[in-house]
Amino acid sequence: MTENQSKVNENNQCNVCNTVTPFIKELCQTYLPQKDNLISMLNEVQEKFGYIPVEAQKGLSEYLQIPMAEIYGVITFYSRFTLEPKGKYTISVCLGTACFVKGSQKIMDRLTQKLGIEAGQTTEDGLFSIDETRCVGACGLAPVFTVNGEVHGRATVKMLDEVIDQLLAEEKASQ
Amino acid sequence: MKTLEEIHQIRTQKRKELELRTNAKADTREKHILVCHGTGCTSSKSPQIIENFRAILAEKGITHVRVIQTGCFGLCAKGPIVIIRPEDTFYSNVKPEDCEEIIQTHILEGNRVERLLCKDVDGSKVNRLDELAFYQKQERRALKNCGLIDPENIDEYIAFDGYLALERILREGISPEEVIDIIKKSGLRGRGGAGFPTGKKWELTKINEADQKYVVCNADEGDPGAFMDRSILEGDPHAVLEAMIIAGYAIGATKGFIYVRAEYPIAVHRFQIAINQAREYGILGKEILESHFDFDVEIRLGAGAFVCGEETALLESIEGKRGQPRVKPPYPAEKGLWGKPTLINNVETLANIAQIILKGPEWFSSIGTEGSKGTKVFALGGNVNNIGLVEVPMGTTLREIVYDIGGGIPGGRDFKAAQTGGPSGGCIPKEHLDIPIDYESIKTIGSMMGSGGLIVMDDTKCMVSLAKFYLEFTVSESCGKCTPCRIGTKRMLELLEKLCSGEGTELDLYKLEKLAINIQKSSICGLGQSAPNPVISTMKYFREEFREHAIAKECKTAECKALAKITIDPEKCKGCGLCQKGCPVQAIDGEAREKRVINQDKCIKCGTCLVSCPFHAIS
Numbered sequence: 001m002t003e004n005q006s007k008v009n010e011n012n013q014c015n016v017c018n019t020v021t022p023f024i025k026e027l028c029q030t031y032l033p034q035k036d037n038l039i040s041m042l043n044e045v046q047e048k049f050g051y052i053p054v055e056a057q058k059g060l061s062e063y064l065q066i067p068m069a070e071i072y073g074v075i076t077f078y079s080r081f082t083l084e085p086k087g088k089y090t091i092s093v094c095l096g097t098a099c100f101v102k103g104s105q106k107i108m109d110r111l112t113q114k115l116g117i118e119a120g121q122t123t124e125d126g127l128f129s130i131d132e133t134r135c136v137g138a139c140g141l142a143p144v145f146t147v148n149g150e151v152h153g154r155a156t157v158k159m160l161d162e163v164i165d166q167l168l169a170e171e172k173a174s175q
Numbered sequence: 176m177k178t179l180e181e182i183h184q185i186r187t188q189k190r191k192e193l194e195l196r197t198n199a200k201a202d203t204r205e206k207h208i209l210v211c212h213g214t215g216c217t218s219s220k221s222p223q224i225i226e227n228f229r230a231i232l233a234e235k236g237i238t239h240v241r242v243i244q245t246g247c248f249g250l251c252a253k254g255p256i257v258i259i260r261p262e263d264t265f266y267s268n269v270k271p272e273d274c275e276e277i278i279q280t281h282i283l284e285g286n287r288v289e290r291l292l293c294k295d296v297d298g299s300k301v302n303r304l305d306e307l308a309f310y311q312k313q314e315r316r317a318l319k320n321c322g323l324i325d326p327e328n329i330d331e332y333i334a335f336d337g338y339l340a341l342e343r344i345l346r347e348g349i350s351p352e353e354v355i356d357i358i359k360k361s362g363l364r365g366r367g368g369a370g371f372p373t374g375k376k377w378e379l380t381k382i383n384e385a386d387q388k389y390v391v392c393n394a395d396e397g398d399p400g401a402f403m404d405r406s407i408l409e410g411d412p413h414a415v416l417e418a419m420i421i422a423g424y425a426i427g428a429t430k431g432f433i434y435v436r437a438e439y440p441i442a443v444h445r446f447q448i449a450i451n452q453a454r455e456y457g458i459l460g461k462e463i464l465e466s467h468f469d470f471d472v473e474i475r476l477g478a479g480a481f482v483c484g485e486e487t488a489l490l491e492s493i494e495g496k497r498g499q500p501r502v503k504p505p506y507p508a509e510k511g512l513w514g515k516p517t518l519i520n521n522v523e524t525l526a527n528i529a530q531i532i533l534k535g536p537e538w539f540s541s542i543g544t545e546g547s548k549g550t551k552v553f554a555l556g557g558n559v560n561n562i563g564l565v566e567v568p569m570g571t572t573l574r575e576i577v578y579d580i581g582g583g584i585p586g587g588r589d590f591k592a593a594q595t596g597g598p599s600g601g602c603i604p605k606e607h608l609d610i611p612i613d614y615e616s617i618k619t620i621g622s623m624m625g626s627g628g629l630i631v632m633d634d635t636k637c638m639v640s641l642a643k644f645y646l647e648f649t650v651s652e653s654c655g656k657c658t659p660c661r662i663g664t665k666r667m668l669e670l671l672e673k674l675c676s677g678e679g680t681e682l683d684l685y686k687l688e689k690l691a692i693n694i695q696k697s698s699i700c701g702l703g704q705s706a707p708n709p710v711i712s713t714m715k716y717f718r719e720e721f722r723e724h725a726i727a728k729e730c731k732t733a734e735c736k737a738l739a740k741i742t743i744d745p746e747k748c749k750g751c752g753l754c755q756k757g758c759p760v761q762a763i764d765g766e767a768r769e770k771r772v773i774n775q776d777k778c779i780k781c782g783t784c785l786v787s788c789p790f791h792a793i794s
Binding site: 034035036037038039040042043046066073074077078079080081095096097098099100101102133134135136137138139140141142144151153 | 215250398437438475478480496498556628630644648654
């Protein structure tokens with residue numbers, strides 16, 4: 001890592017610190033310092049930042065009087081919580097039974113092939129993340145995939161290609 | 176805060192106002208446009224439809240028509256669904272841009288929009304909702320308000336006898352023992368899967384004395400492909416809330432929790448609204464309905480762990496910990512949340528409670544079978560025409576559900592199997608299509624009722640790869656606490672992967688079965704004990720298919736890619752040779768302008784030839 005890059009990284013991290021700490025403070029005002037509030041608070045952090053920054057873990061640890069190791073244990077247990085930042089677009093393919101029976105594995109295969117990453121990973125440019133989800137409840141539209149929560153139903157490989165190509169084109173245009 | 180008198184007034188007044196919802200001949204000029212606002216229809220833009228309708232009505236100055244967002248009508252495959260009452264006209268697959276035409280033609284000119292009328296499976300147009308074959312054999316009890324009322328409006332719930340059961344109990348001095356007795360007499364059993372008698376559970380929690388007890392509603396519907404509980408919470412949240420209060424009264428608890436998956440944002444949102452409204456009306460909180468009973472409810476969100484549907488794991492999660500199951504006994508009725516006696520009921524179970532109190536246990540037990548009373552809601556999905564939510568009397572046969580209600584298999588294909596109970600259940604093959612669906616019968620053939628996921632599979636599905644799919648699920652969801660589940664299911668998955676990739680042997684089949692039985696016997700919780708079920712049941716009914724994978728290295732459905740045989744149809748082949756040119760391993764034989772043949776020994780199943788053939792002769 002060159003000196004410049006490390007400086008950039010430091011700056012980025014500080015940006016996160018700057019937003020995480022006030023957010024945690026705010027959160028502590030809405031929740032009582034009871035241990036059973038941990039998961040609800042983590043859900044809010046995940047929702048806000050797309051992952052759970054270590055600063056947030058520290059903040060919650062102090063407020064709720066729970067050791068960091070235990071918080072780490074909880075975060076890694078639940079699939080909704082992640083420790084790494086997600087890409088700008090999170091594409092989730094439903095691998096619930098109803099979608100699986102209708103061929104969602106093919107959609108997932110195409111997606112990992114097209115983006116060159118596995119489920120749970122993020123592309124190097126930070127643009128795309130792939131998730132596998134179990135049932136978003138839109139079984140009537142199976143198979144489905146979602147892009148940042150927006151559902152694309154009765155999905156085909158072709159439709160997936162079009163959606164990704166369009167996002168790439170939009171990104172290119174905005175640069 | 177509303178007085179009892181005010182609530183009575185709301186009931187009478189609203190009931191009159193909403194008569195046109197249930198009576199097609201209601202004498203009124205008013206019309207209600209009901210738009211489904213469940214997750215399925217929301218995903219296909221129903222909120223936009225509601226907005227468009229409202230904008231157009233406002234623009235045209237039409238005041239006798241109201242647009243109402245409702246819960247799920249059940250027929251999710253035809254969504255978004257719009258129903259106009261009182262005439263009960265049923266429009267399906269409506270798009271936001273169709274709103275203008277519906278208002279103009281239907282509302283203003285009084286003619287139906289023919290092109291949007293819902294079509295039945297046989298292609299005939301359906302004028303009214305209840306004409307659909309889909310609804311003929313259904314009996315909507317737990318779902319009675321879904322699609323009828325606006326779930327975000329407590330007044331509409333009250334109009335259809337909402338909170339009347341609670342009022343009777345609290346105001347007419349029905350004792351907790353009597354309430355439990357009514358539930359016991361009704362024969363209601365837990366709808367979450369195991370089917371434990373609900374009244375008995377209430378009684379067990381009641382007899383344990385403690386300074387604090389809890390009522391917990393299990394809404395952690397983790398079975399992939401199941402969405403019954405979600406639809407009830409989205410369509411009729413007050414019914415669940417009312418039942419929780421009644422349960423609290425019966426067992427002597429003053430505090431309740433509902434544990435919902437965070438993946439169900441609409442359900443969470445609606446339930447929170449329901450809680451707020453009930454508090455405002457004095458139905459939740461201190462001195463409920465002017466009585467001396469206090470009860471309050473809080474929402475707790477899950478965070479994506481299937482095992483948290485297991486009751487003790489759920490309790491751990493509510494306490495803010497990793498959701499790992501506890502060793503039973505002690506059961507939650509004795510030591511539950513924070514060590515206090517806790518009653519845990521599933522959403523659908525609770526949705527039946529208020530009606531049992533109002534209409535009596537005999538009403539409830541009048542339908543169903545000997546050991547299973549009432550109705551059961553199923554989320555019908557997979558290879559079936561009418562995908563959606565169905566509620567049938569216990570004892571309805573699988574054939575009726577798949578063919579009469581579900582409208583059969585698309586593309587005229589054959590039924591191969593149906594999976595009930597999700598990753599904990601088993602599959603039911605064709606020869607058992609006439610089995611009545613109830614707790615006992617379904618167990619005798621190696622499956623389980625489960626929470627109500629019902630996935631239909633046609634003859635293009637490979638059962639070995641299905642078993643592998645479920646094991647993948649269990650492996651990733653195993654909490655890791657006990658060894659048989661953590662390591663055993665992983666080993667089972669490896670054996671299935673071997674079979675699917677053509678490296679399996681007959682010995683692997685034997686190992687798979689033995690391991691499955693050991694895991695069943697030695698795991699701590701329900702998830703582990705039932706994890707091998709999909710493998711055991713598919714091996715029981717589709718043994719031949721497993722043997723084909725292991726011995727002949729063949730997958731007839733070609734779903735297991737490594738075992739698929741690529742062949743050229745000599746009838747369609749024109750001898751162009753394009754496939755030969757593209758083949759990376761020279762596995763295609765044949766001279767110029769002759770029909771080509773694939774040399775199976777050389778073929779690596781890369782699929783290049785499949786794409787290159789202009790005559791679709793290769794499959």
